[in-house]
Amino acid sequence: MSNTTTDVAVCPECEGSVAVADVERGEIVQCPDCGAELEVTNTDPVTLQLAPEEEEDWGE
Amino acid sequence: MSNTTTDVAVCPECEGSVAVADVERGEIVQCPDCGAELEVTNTDPVTLQLAPEEEEDWGE
Amino acid sequence: MLVVKIGGSKGVDLERFLGDVPSVREPMVLVHGANHELNQVSEQLGHPARMVTSSTGQVSRYTDRRTMEIFMMVYCGRVNKTIVERLQGLGVNAVGLSAMDGAIARGRRKEQIRVIEDGKPKVLRGDYAGSIQQVDTRLLRLLLDSGYLPVLTPPALSSEGEAINVDGDKLAMEIAAALCADKLLIFSDTPGLLRDVRDEGSLIGRIQRDEMEQALEVAEGRAKKKVIAAREALERGIGQVVFADGRVDGAIQKALAGQGTVIG
Amino acid sequence: MLVVKIGGSKGVDLERFLGDVPSVREPMVLVHGANHELNQVSEQLGHPARMVTSSTGQVSRYTDRRTMEIFMMVYCGRVNKTIVERLQGLGVNAVGLSAMDGAIARGRRKEQIRVIEDGKPKVLRGDYAGSIQQVDTRLLRLLLDSGYLPVLTPPALSSEGEAINVDGDKLAMEIAAALCADKLLIFSDTPGLLRDVRDEGSLIGRIQRDEMEQALEVAEGRAKKKVIAAREALERGIGQVVFADGRVDGAIQKALAGQGTVIG
Numbered sequence: 001m002s003n004t005t006t007d008v009a010v011c012p013e014c015e016g017s018v019a020v021a022d023v024e025r026g027e028i029v030q031c032p033d034c035g036a037e038l039e040v041t042n043t044d045p046v047t048l049q050l051a052p053e054e055e056e057d058w059g060e
Numbered sequence: 061m062s063n064t065t066t067d068v069a070v071c072p073e074c075e076g077s078v079a080v081a082d083v084e085r086g087e088i089v090q091c092p093d094c095g096a097e098l099e100v101t102n103t104d105p106v107t108l109q110l111a112p113e114e115e116e117d118w119g120e
Numbered sequence: 121m122l123v124v125k126i127g128g129s130k131g132v133d134l135e136r137f138l139g140d141v142p143s144v145r146e147p148m149v150l151v152h153g154a155n156h157e158l159n160q161v162s163e164q165l166g167h168p169a170r171m172v173t174s175s176t177g178q179v180s181r182y183t184d185r186r187t188m189e190i191f192m193m194v195y196c197g198r199v200n201k202t203i204v205e206r207l208q209g210l211g212v213n214a215v216g217l218s219a220m221d222g223a224i225a226r227g228r229r230k231e232q233i234r235v236i237e238d239g240k241p242k243v244l245r246g247d248y249a250g251s252i253q254q255v256d257t258r259l260l261r262l263l264l265d266s267g268y269l270p271v272l273t274p275p276a277l278s279s280e281g282e283a284i285n286v287d288g289d290k291l292a293m294e295i296a297a298a299l300c301a302d303k304l305l306i307f308s309d310t311p312g313l314l315r316d317v318r319d320e321g322s323l324i325g326r327i328q329r330d331e332m333e334q335a336l337e338v339a340e341g342r343a344k345k346k347v348i349a350a351r352e353a354l355e356r357g358i359g360q361v362v363f364a365d366g367r368v369d370g371a372i373q374k375a376l377a378g379q380g381t382v383i384g
Numbered sequence: 385m386l387v388v389k390i391g392g393s394k395g396v397d398l399e400r401f402l403g404d405v406p407s408v409r410e411p412m413v414l415v416h417g418a419n420h421e422l423n424q425v426s427e428q429l430g431h432p433a434r435m436v437t438s439s440t441g442q443v444s445r446y447t448d449r450r451t452m453e454i455f456m457m458v459y460c461g462r463v464n465k466t467i468v469e470r471l472q473g474l475g476v477n478a479v480g481l482s483a484m485d486g487a488i489a490r491g492r493r494k495e496q497i498r499v500i501e502d503g504k505p506k507v508l509r510g511d512y513a514g515s516i517q518q519v520d521t522r523l524l525r526l527l528l529d530s531g532y533l534p535v536l537t538p539p540a541l542s543s544e545g546e547a548i549n550v551d552g553d554k555l556a557m558e559i560a561a562a563l564c565a566d567k568l569l570i571f572s573d574t575p576g577l578l579r580d581v582r583d584e585g586s587l588i589g590r591i592q593r594d595e596m597e598q599a600l601e602v603a604e605g606r607a608k609k610k611v612i613a614a615r616e617a618l619e620r621g622i623g624q625v626v627f628a629d630g631r632v633d634g635a636i637q638k639a640l641a642g643q644g645t646v647i648g
Contacts, residue, residue: 024240
């Protein structure tokens, strides 16, 4: 058993609980209840916000 | 006594002999006979040519 | 009117390519990249390039503020001015500019971008990169009408007046469209668009306007981005787009004569 | 017509200085150096600056080809384009140029120079540095007449079309003379010319045209070079030369109002 720490955060969309392990700031996770794509804005403790839309076409 | 190696080169102006020790390429030495300012163009063996005139005013 | 894009790929000998510029009689804007040099200098300065991939596979450079400083040094400093130096030495009255100068190209900075890094989907912020929204050709026309040769490089300007990294091919295409260029010549270290990127013999010679869709299937990775740009270029009124070999002597004249992949 | 020189000294906050530019109504050319940044980046790239001294005590940077590449990166890349970015953000339509662009300044490259290094007199070759012989103002006038603000930096062009390092103050003076500028404002990290370089209170306020010789005795090192440039500037028809403090808010307006060392 690897000693991953599992955190439980609240989904900002449906207030369901989202279990996350070993996430980095900026990482995108999916809410198991409502399926919303959420961005990890902090890791200690883990806080989530709705991830921005996908956008194409950047620099070189 | 430091083990400086002394070379003897020929002055291009007066063909006098110029003894030089531990010189670098580009260094300026003076001919003991005619006083001309000479540039060391090579060190192994030492060769001399007349040094260019002094010029002022360069970059930053 | 001609717009010529010379890439930042390492295979192209810039010195040799520029030797052909004096032979070009018509008004011309030269747009260049410096991708390869930027990777080298970033490494030397201890801030190695961080390439990120979008979920659709598009690869681009994450351009934080430190990267943008090095970007300016390499694109606007070393490569742009080495080109100007070389052209002036050939008697061509070049004027080197970034797309910020005279606010030539303005774009929108992506506040945050979604990428896949180490297999994980992420949101990245503080990326000084974006897409071009508008081109102001007044400065370019002023220079062209007075006989100068503009040598243009990213970065462009965001609406908030910040430097933003924009794709060199896209910049060339936007400039060509805005100047209603007859031809947009895009040079790199391959003979043109290849059916099989590993086989330089698999050159696609000609793509008529109605064969664009098939061409899109053929191209991979960076080449795919180039075909997308070409299609849009034709839609925007540019007469012809040519992907040609920047490594050969007389590269520009050969491309003008149709050597490479001619589209439109 | 105003020519403003902002030095490469580390003491000046460029961001803050540029905040005053929008307040200037008359046509203006901004000339800048980047001495301090060049020393830093040369160090980081493992090619540290090699300063050499002439037999008359003049200190300058030995500019071999590798140094010139870094020079272009720092002067024409980082500093020039950061200034353009900042000014565009302030709504000033800046156009960044080196003195090679449009062949603005041509000069003679010294094939070899005589220096004193480690106490020994030497001849150094391969120095891409020189003095300005001729200025072509057409590109600058074209830009000024169309409402752009040229932001100019060394290097200049040698007669063989090579980039050459030229003194930033001299470049500003040559440009001011060629444009028949009313005022040449030279900013640095001191209040102006000081009787005693260690004492910022020893500011020389005014030097009339006939007091130039005494001023030359007062100045030391880099300041001496500045006074020589000022004298020549007046002889070449520039109305007034002001050495002023680049660190204060509203630096340009204060210099225009006579704060600093006013000559002529």
